[in-house]
Amino acid sequence: MTATDGDRRDGGRADDPNRRHWRFLLLVVLVGTIIVEPLLWFVIRVHMPPGRQTTAAQGDQFDATVLTMMASPVVIAVLAYFTYAMVVWRHPKGAPLVDGPPIRSNLKVQASWLFMTSAIVMGAFVFGTYELIVPAGAGGGEGPSPIWTPTSKTILPVQVIGQQWQWTYRYPTYGGFETTQLVLPDNTWIAFHVTSLDVIHSFWAYQLGVKADANPQVDDVAFTKTQQTGKVTVRCDELCGIWHGAMYNYGYVVSRSSFNSWALRTEKRQAPLTKLLPPFSWTYSPSANGAGGGYYPSSIPFPSSESYGKGASGPEGNLPGVKVSHKGLSGGQ
Amino acid sequence: MSKGARLAVVLVFVAVGMGMIVFGVMTYVRENPPTVDFTTGHRPGAPVHLTIQTVGTIGFGPHPSWVSYLVKAPDGKWVHTTLWKVPAHTTIDVTVLEYDGATPLRNQFYGEVQGVGNTYTVNGRHMSLIKATSTAAGVAHTFSVPHLGINIPLYAVPSSESAHECSSAPCHPASAHQTITFSFNSGGVHEDRWQCFIPCGAGWLDGNGGPMQTIGYMGGFLEVTA
Numbered sequence: 001m002t003a004t005d006g007d008r009r010d011g012g013r014a015d016d017p018n019r020r021h022w023r024f025l026l027l028v029v030l031v032g033t034i035i036v037e038p039l040l041w042f043v044i045r046v047h048m049p050p051g052r053q054t055t056a057a058q059g060d061q062f063d064a065t066v067l068t069m070m071a072s073p074v075v076i077a078v079l080a081y082f083t084y085a086m087v088v089w090r091h092p093k094g095a096p097l098v099d100g101p102p103i104r105s106n107l108k109v110q111a112s113w114l115f116m117t118s119a120i121v122m123g124a125f126v127f128g129t130y131e132l133i134v135p136a137g138a139g140g141g142e143g144p145s146p147i148w149t150p151t152s153k154t155i156l157p158v159q160v161i162g163q164q165w166q167w168t169y170r171y172p173t174y175g176g177f178e179t180t181q182l183v184l185p186d187n188t189w190i191a192f193h194v195t196s197l198d199v200i201h202s203f204w205a206y207q208l209g210v211k212a213d214a215n216p217q218v219d220d221v222a223f224t225k226t227q228q229t230g231k232v233t234v235r236c237d238e239l240c241g242i243w244h245g246a247m248y249n250y251g252y253v254v255s256r257s258s259f260n261s262w263a264l265r266t267e268k269r270q271a272p273l274t275k276l277l278p279p280f281s282w283t284y285s286p287s288a289n290g291a292g293g294g295y296y297p298s299s300i301p302f303p304s305s306e307s308y309g310k311g312a313s314g315p316e317g318n319l320p321g322v323k324v325s326h327k328g329l330s331g332g333q
Numbered sequence: 334m335s336k337g338a339r340l341a342v343v344l345v346f347v348a349v350g351m352g353m354i355v356f357g358v359m360t361y362v363r364e365n366p367p368t369v370d371f372t373t374g375h376r377p378g379a380p381v382h383l384t385i386q387t388v389g390t391i392g393f394g395p396h397p398s399w400v401s402y403l404v405k406a407p408d409g410k411w412v413h414t415t416l417w418k419v420p421a422h423t424t425i426d427v428t429v430l431e432y433d434g435a436t437p438l439r440n441q442f443y444g445e446v447q448g449v450g451n452t453y454t455v456n457g458r459h460m461s462l463i464k465a466t467s468t469a470a471g472v473a474h475t476f477s478v479p480h481l482g483i484n485i486p487l488y489a490v491p492s493s494e495s496a497h498e499c500s501s502a503p504c505h506p507a508s509a510h511q512t513i514t515f516s517f518n519s520g521g522v523h524e525d526r527w528q529c530f531i532p533c534g535a536g537w538l539d540g541n542g543g544p545m546q547t548i549g550y551m552g553g554f555l556e557v558t559a
């Protein structure tokens with residue numbers, strides 16, 4: 001039996017080398033954490049993806065920062081231990097090779113390991129679940145009857161239609177015109193109604209922090225509030241066939257007044273086409289084999305019985321739940 | 334023959350067999366239709382004349398029953414490909430000889446002419462929107478380059494003329510057809526996919542399989558080079 005082995009089992013003595021190792025490592029982790037955490041919160045956070053163009057994006061940024069802050073003490077501990085082991089416990093050159101002490105169970109180490117890992121995992125679980133729910137679904141698709149909805153009574157609905165292989169958008173509060181351009185007003189709650197005319201696509205508006213599946217004959221609703229103007233990248237995030245990789249385009253968040261004039265202009269310009277489109281509806285039912293007669297008729301008429309924003313009087317009369325009007329947007333309320 | 338020699342012979346045969354399989358698979362995987370080049374000999378500033386045709390059945394090759402595009406190479410020969418190389422910042426004057434009947438659009442949105450100003454004509458007549466909801470008349474295919482904002486509905490041969498329809502490519506103007514013209518600027522150096530937005534892959538899921546997902550038939554690349 002070696003001297004070290006005896007020391008370890010005695011334990012508790014102040015000059016115990018094991019204690020010394022632990023104390024030093026703990027100090028390194030503590031100091032490292034004290035330095036890194038404020039850095040993450042005050043310096044790194046604002047640069048975290050996907051930015052803060054919407055409330056959902058800012059929520060993503062907050063979540064990513066908090067989770068990084070939770071993980072960083074663990075990373076520091078692992079790196080510190082590796083470095084310490086390599087430097088302090090290095091085998092001296094030329095010294096004879098001696099077997100180390102046998103490893104026995106250590107209740108203190110086991111208990112604290114179990115406690116700490118459980119705490120970290122449970123923390124991530126509780127925090128993640130809360131964050132997913134509370135900011136109106138965190139920008140994710142909530143299905144046709146969203147459980148978590150914004151309290152704002154002015155919500156601009158924008159329909160997102162996926163089809164092999166391009167996104168188009170319909171604006172029901174502007175006569176239901178259809179366009180390939182995604183233009184959104186700043187400082188406004190948006191309700192994305194995502195659907196598909198063929199296979200499953202996924203609407204991923206990166207800088208908006210919004211991602212929602214586009215299923216045929218499903219009205220997948222995702223909410224977010226814009227809070228910065230700028231460019232938006234939209235990608236399809238569900239492998240949908242040969243041109244899936246080309247299924248992206250760019251959108252813009254602009255001031256309310258420029259949005260309003262764009263929308264009115266486009267509504268007017270697209271009027272001849274809009275007349276030929278099926279009446280605006282939350283979903284459309286294409287035939288299974290498009291070649292057999294696949295024009296897409298409405299299946300759920302607009303407006304449907306969605307519950308968000310109820311009680312708000314629609315300025316256009318026929319649009320319950322949607323208070324964002326031409327006037328409301330340009331004049332500000 | 335000794336044991337070692339027999340083993341060597343077997344190993345050689347196995348290696349040759351494996352090589353042939355790998356070669357066959359790789360040849361198949363790397364197979365691509367040819368690219369038709371409109372850049373060699375192109376005078377800067379001069380427009381490029383691109384003549385293409387769409388046919389209901391290609392009539393030859395591995396999928397004779399599929400719908401397809403063809404392109405007229407600078408030497409005047411029709412080539413079965415959807416890969417075209419054109420010069421940058423150049424006006425491309427396109428003539429489409431459309432020989433196919435109508436398939437209803439899944440989304441009438443693609444019945445609208447987009448991105449080519451008012452250069453779009455059908456048999457010499459200017460148009461901007463085609464109602465595309467029936468098989469009797471309407472749109473046969475579209476030529477669309479989404480990232481250039483271009484969408485060209487190709488007016489179909491009406492069903493009343495189906496007796497004169499062309500059944501095998503390349504088709505000749507003696508068969509019933511529509512002549513569609515439009516012009517666009519090729520833009521800077523880049524590569525763009527183009528595709529048809531009519532679910533014309535009859536018999537496949539959503540009409541979007543087969544020719545709709547095979548390069549050389551209903552989609553390809555526009556290679557814009559300096």
Ligand SMILES: [Cu+2]
Pocket residue numbers: 162165200201202236237238239240244247
């Ligand atoms: Cu897709």
Ligand SMILES: [Cu+2]
Pocket residue numbers: 400473474475529530531532533551
């Ligand atoms: Cu087609």
